[in-house]
Amino acid sequence: MLSRGFSWRWTAILLLATGAATAQVSADGALDSRLKRLEGELRCLVCQNQTLADSNAPLAEDLRREVRELAVAGKSDDQIRAFLTERYGDFVLYNPPVKRTTWLLWFGPFILLAAGALMWWRIGTNPSRPDSGAPEAPSRDDDATAAARGQALLDAPLSEPRRAAPVSPSTARR
Amino acid sequence: MTRAWKWTLPLAVFVAIVGFLYVGLFRDPREVPSPLIGKPAPAFALHQLHAPDKTLTTADMRGKVWLLNVWASWCESCRVEHPLLVEMSRQNLVTIVGLNYKDKDDLGKAWLAARGDPYAVSVVDADGRVGIDWGVYGVPETFVVDKQGVIRYKQIGPVTVDALQKKIVPLIRELQKS
Numbered sequence: 001m002l003s004r005g006f007s008w009r010w011t012a013i014l015l016l017a018t019g020a021a022t023a024q025v026s027a028d029g030a031l032d033s034r035l036k037r038l039e040g041e042l043r044c045l046v047c048q049n050q051t052l053a054d055s056n057a058p059l060a061e062d063l064r065r066e067v068r069e070l071a072v073a074g075k076s077d078d079q080i081r082a083f084l085t086e087r088y089g090d091f092v093l094y095n096p097p098v099k100r101t102t103w104l105l106w107f108g109p110f111i112l113l114a115a116g117a118l119m120w121w122r123i124g125t126n127p128s129r130p131d132s133g134a135p136e137a138p139s140r141d142d143d144a145t146a147a148a149r150g151q152a153l154l155d156a157p158l159s160e161p162r163r164a165a166p167v168s169p170s171t172a173r174r
Numbered sequence: 175m176t177r178a179w180k181w182t183l184p185l186a187v188f189v190a191i192v193g194f195l196y197v198g199l200f201r202d203p204r205e206v207p208s209p210l211i212g213k214p215a216p217a218f219a220l221h222q223l224h225a226p227d228k229t230l231t232t233a234d235m236r237g238k239v240w241l242l243n244v245w246a247s248w249c250e251s252c253r254v255e256h257p258l259l260v261e262m263s264r265q266n267l268v269t270i271v272g273l274n275y276k277d278k279d280d281l282g283k284a285w286l287a288a289r290g291d292p293y294a295v296s297v298v299d300a301d302g303r304v305g306i307d308w309g310v311y312g313v314p315e316t317f318v319v320d321k322q323g324v325i326r327y328k329q330i331g332p333v334t335v336d337a338l339q340k341k342i343v344p345l346i347r348e349l350q351k352s
Contacts, residue, residue: 045206045311058276059311062302087309089209 035068038077042067042084043092051094208309208328215242215319216307220297223274223282230271230297232323239349240269241342242317243293243333244305246277247285249313255332256289262338263292268346272296275305275313318342320349 039053046057052064063084070080084092096102210216219231243259245252263270272293274282279298286296299305308317318327327345329337 048203059302062306066303066306086209087306088311089206089309091206 031068031071034077035064035071038071038080039064039067041094042081043094045088045092204312205330206311208325208330210309210325211328213325215317215323215325216304218297218299218304218307220273220299220304223272223279223286223296223298226279226298230295235269235271235319236323237321238269239321239346240271240294240319241346242271242273242308242319244273244275244308244310244313244315246275246313247281248277249275251332252314253289255314255316255334256292258333258335258338259292260290263294267343268350269294273299273304273308273310275299275310276302316342318345318349321352 036053040051042052042063044050044052044055044057044060044063046059047055050060052060052067066083067080070083075083081093090096090102096105098106215232217232219229222228222230245256259270262268270293272295274296276299282296282298286293302310308315312331314332316329316333317325320326326349327341329342333342
């Protein structure tokens with residue numbers, strides 16, 4: 001009986017210990033995956049085009065150590081990001097915050113897109129333009145201008161005194 | 175759209191792009207501007223390299239204009255800037271504190287013995303934590319700190335004659351006057 005009770009007790013202890021170990025592992029796993037994700041959005045300043053997670057640079061190792069310690073100490077992701085931006089600036093963030101100095105970065109592409117769309121629309125809907133894609137639009141105006149410009153070009157050499165002297169054919173061909 | 179727009183707009187866009195690219199040509203992407211400029215220097219209390227039982231704190235430097243030069247015996251470019259620092263200390267221009275970054279004390283001391291020691295004090299940052307607090311991401315780096323303990327300038331990479339003449343020395347003179 002005694003030995004049986006003893007073995008039960010041992011089993012219970014073993015079960016508890018295994019449970020605790022499993023819990024420990026999963027907590028570590030959660031921390032690891034959180035750190036992995038966080039380090040994936042932070043820049044290694046030495047290599048610049050690698051994340052903290054990817055880099056083997058000594059500074060990246062130090063910063064990973066720092067990030068892990070902050071996380072273990074219970075700091076939130078935002079607090080950890082703030083810790084790094086206070087020291088290294090927004091450059092450490094692969095996802096830069098929207099503020100006045102980054103407006104061009106964030107909104108510039110959309111402004112360009114809007115400008116392009118506007119131009120496309122203007123050209124597409126303006127029937128008076130030759131390149132409007134509307135074949136029925138008369139382009140005689142432009143033909144007339146082109147003809148006038150051509151004529152002006154033909155006349156120009158003669159009207160300009162320094163070119164008044166005839167150019168020899170050999171020179172002209174060069 | 176008027177006729178003028180037809181060529182001025184593409185030209186303007188072209189000029190703007192060329193402008194950006196031209197400016198980009200002369201900028202070093204490795205120089206990340208420090209957010210600490212204009213902010214109080216991060217406090218530290220570190221052991222001195224030549225007197226491990228003594229510490230130096232940022233509070234000790236109050237009322238003085240000083241440089242914090244981050245160096246290490248393993249750092250190649252530190253050798254390039256070192257003669258300039260030695261010359262600065264010979265001229266007694268400013269107090270230079272050395273931050274011996276992630277180095278072995280013996281190697282650091284031997285390095286200074288061989289090349290001259292421009293530092294009023296060298297302090298030991300063996301694990302690089304103070305370096306992180308100061309936003310150091312490469313060695314050498316040099317900070318100019320004013321009498322109130324505010325960082326006023328950061329030189330990323332070796333101190334050069336050009337940087338000394340154009341920025342660092344004039345800044346030190348101005349800060350010492352105030």
